């Protein structure tokens with residue numbers, strides 16, 4: 001690894017190939033604040049596909065590698081080699097890939113879970129701690145929401161007192177209305193039912209890690225004891241699908257977790273409630289700009305991202321209060337659709353706002369003005 005000279009960090013990527021949704025998220029996230037430049041990668045286990053995809057991202061052919069070992073080897077001796085590598089491969093490979101780059105003094109951003117199982121996790125932890133030249137980050141992304149940071153801040157300030165109960169629910173319906181059978185299971189769940197790839201537990205590695213991380217992140221507590229009940233997809237389809245867990249934390253607080261990949265119609269839901277001796281906090285990912293603060297005495301408060309009492313959250317938001325955090329993504333959709341419309345070979349329907357809607361908005365505004373002036377109903 002070279003010393004960091006340019007303003008931007010040189011980023012290498014492992015995983016996140018053509019069909020990986022999270023790969024796209026990582027690449028966007030890396031560009032959001034202009035801190036990184038993606039300069040190298042191995043995006044798929046299939047070398048041909050990896051190179052083709054890398055080139056499609058604008059990475060020079062000689063830095064689209066066949067495998068991560070080759071990438072670590074070559075990038076570490078390059079004068080302008082990668083400073084950081086992002087890993088977004090399935091769980092069981094996180095440890096071996098990270099170690100390869102740690103050995104070359106290259107910083108790591110890895111997607112969760114930390115590793116495929118506890119054994120791998122212990123080895124990886126030791127490896128990270130043994131190299132003082134590298135930093136490591138794990139993308140438990142929910143912890144980076146402004147109002148989650150605000151919640152952590154309030155807990156640290158003692159606003160809800162000593163934590164007594166934590167309740168987390170993380171559900172994701174992976175079946176999308178399909179009845180799972182031994183015939184279609186592999187097609188629907190892919191590597192999630194292959195223990196060698198998903199690691200210790202499908203539902204817990206994939207979403208349970210997020211749920212638990214969120215609880216310990218906000219509360220600052222660590223689990224002491226646990227009682228869990230895990231259900232497989234079915235008798236024949238092995239793989240953890242649903243987990244309920246009771247956790248006793250190290251300060252005697254009690255926790256309850258429901259983590260499920262099979263709640264019919266429960267498309268998506270991550271919710272956390274933390275109760276302390278002086279009050280409680282509630283946050284839901286589907287309404288991420290708000291944090292409910294319920295003092296034991298007095299009125300419930302709905303804190304809003306970046307606004308007055310939620311001042312701490314300002315540090316972690318790029319969008320002004322009143323606008324949801326998805327705002328920037330929506331903005332990018334317009335750019336993308338517009339570019340597509342400019343390069344399309346055939347006529348298609350696009351959904352970006354255009355002049356037709358522009359005129360309608362102007363008519364609306366004018367009508368508002370007239371109506372207000374006349375104090376009457378007016379036609380738009």
Ligand SMILES: NC(=O)c1ccc[n+]([C@@H]2O[C@H](COP(=O)([O-])OP(=O)(O)OC[C@H]3O[C@@H](n4cnc5c(N)ncnc54)[C@H](O)[C@@H]3O)[C@@H](O)[C@H]2O)c1
Nearest residue numbers: 015016017020022042043044045088089090091111112113
């Ligand atoms: N943070 C989040 O919210 C979030 C969301 C979704 C997925 N994830 C995590 O991201 C990881 C990947 O999940 P996914 O759904 O994108 O999986 P995926 O199967 O859709 O994509 C994985 C990609 O990695 C590539 N790959 C696998 N092994 C590789 C290797 N050794 N070298 C190079 N490329 C390799 C595959 O070819 C594929 O393109 C998992 O750990 C998952 O838990 C995190």
